[in-house]
Structures are given as C-alpha cells and as structure tokens.
Amino acid sequence: MPALRLAALLLVLLAQPAAAHGLSDVDAGSLWSYDPWLMAPLYAVGIGFYVGTQRLWAHAGGGRGVSFRQVGGFWIGWMIAALAVTSPLHWLGERLFTAHMAEHELLMVIAAPLMAYARLNGPLLWSLPASFRPAAGRMLNALPVARAWGFVGHPVSATALHGLALWAWHAPPLYTWALTNPAVHRFQHISFFATSLLFWWVLLHGRGAGRSTRMRDGIAIGCLFITIVHSGVLGALLTISPRVWIPGQGALAGEFGLSPLEDQQLAGILMWVPTGILYTGAALFFAHRWLTVNDNDAPLASIQSPG
DSSP: OHHHHHHHHHHHHHHOOOOOOSSSSSOTTOOOOHHHHHHHHHHHHHHHHHHHHHHHHHHHHTSSSOOOOHHHHHHHHHHHHHHHHHHHHHHHTTOOOHHHHHHHHHHIIIHHHHHHHHOOOOOOOHTTTTTTHHHHHHHTTTTHHHHHHHTSSSHHHHHHHHHHHHHHHHHHHHHHHHHHHHHHHHHHHHHHHHHEOOOOOHHOOOOTTTTTTHHHHHHHHHHHHHHHHHHHHHHHHHHHOOSOOOOTTTTTTTGGGGGGHHHHHHHHHHHHHHHHHHHHHHHHHHHHHHHOOOOTSSSTTTTTTOO
16 A cells, blocks of 8 residues: 555654755754754744743633643644654655645644644733733734734635645646745745634634624634535546646655656545545534534633633
8 A cells, every 4th residue: 555655664764864865954864854944933933832821821820811722732733733844754745745745734734723723822922021912912903904814814815815825836837846946845834834724713713703603613614615625626636637747746656666646646635535534524513513502602612711
C-alpha cells in the first residue's frame, strides 16, 4: 500500500542523517527543518497565549475566561502546526505530492480548528501590559478595523477566502512557483493556515450578538457543505486527471513504487476522502447542536467558558 510505504519512509527519515538540500534548511544530522519565517509567528502566538492565559486566570480564576479544554485544544493544535512545518514530513512534502498534501491538511483541518476553538483573541489581548490594553481595545474597535473585520469575519467571506487559497495554490503555475521559491513557499503555508484559522474561528464563534446560536450553527453547516463540495471537486480533479499537474513535485514518487501521476492521484484521494470526512464530522457537530440547542441559550454556551 502506498500509504503504508509513506509512513514507513517517514519513520526511516526520523532516524537517518542526510545532507541539506532542497528548499528546507535541513541540519546535516537530520531531516528536521527549521524556518524562522514560519516558526516566529507560531512562537509569538504561543508565548502570547500562555502569558495571557496565566494573567486571565490570575484575575478571574482557573478555567474562567478560557477553559481548560480550550487551552488543551490550543496547545495540541499548536504542536501539530509546529510539527507539520519542522518534521521530516515537511522535507518529504517538497518531493512527494502526497506528503505535501498531508502537511497542508494537518495545518488546515486539524491544527487550525483546534487553535480556533481556543478563541485565542482574549488571551492574546491579556498578554499585553495592562497599560496597553485600553489602547489596543480602542484600535480594534476603530471604524476602519471594525469594517475590515466585518468583511473578512462574515461567514461567506471567510468561506470564500479559505476556498480561494485552496484553489489558487493548487493552480500549476502558483504551485510550481512555491516549490522553486522559498519565500513563496512560506507564503503558501501561511495563507493556507491563516485562511483556515479565520474560517474555523468564524464557524465556531460567529459574529453579531443578534444572531441566535441555532442561526449561527445553520450558517456553519452551509459553509461546511460548500467547503466539502469544492474541496472534494478539487481532490477528484487531481485524482482522475490523466496528466501530471506539477511535474517537479513527485521527485521521490519512485521510492514508493509510484509514478508522479499516481503520487498526484493519491494526494487527490487524500484531499477528497479523509479531509471530506473531517469536514463532514464538523458539519454533523454543528447539526447536532442546531437540533438540540434552544434559541434562547447563550451563544456558544456549549464551548465557551464563563467570564
């Protein structure tokens, strides 16, 4: 099975030394890579979330303002995102389409929703010195910022931006450019993760106090349905295509007994089926809550902590 061969090679890569080559800055003694342009934002968010959580709990009590489950979800998501861009999977993803797809799906469908679930904006605001918080609050509520957020934070906009990133970066010219230009490759990862984080944040936390929980959940179901359809179409196109979309992507396909086209087809199946199942699972979660939560309940009472 190609998937089993991929998993076996990953285990071998964890143990074998290799010389640095390719886009990643690979240490001479391992295939673990480290790109400060990708890790610096993760470090900043992680440090800010930790400091803000400690200050918030010191002020309101442990588990208040942000729950223990939300903190756990954030750090699991943070670790998955960090491993996706530093582990041998990242090195292999530059040479195997299937591995590259797995890396992106870890960022978009696992790490992003877990970190969005934590509603990290509150702890990040608390991470600022007390004297800075009022000014930060005023800046966030300023009319230009509020209008910009009103646009990107709308469920339709967030869904469209997430879909645009997915389709644009799988266009052969842009994908090939990302493989040959480290700066573009970084931007590809960041745009995938940022748009998916926005998408999941909007679905989980919504906007506008005037909307009932059921209405927001109904909108989330619709957004997820659209995402399941268009991402499934893209995965299907990759799977059934008779030609290789990105010739330079399958450099190691032969190591798994695959042709570059078969590597692309396996990547398409990964986007089409497992990722579709995860999106469907999220839609079922919102559908369950839509059917069981009363309109008079506090918004997102089931996932938000008090405070």
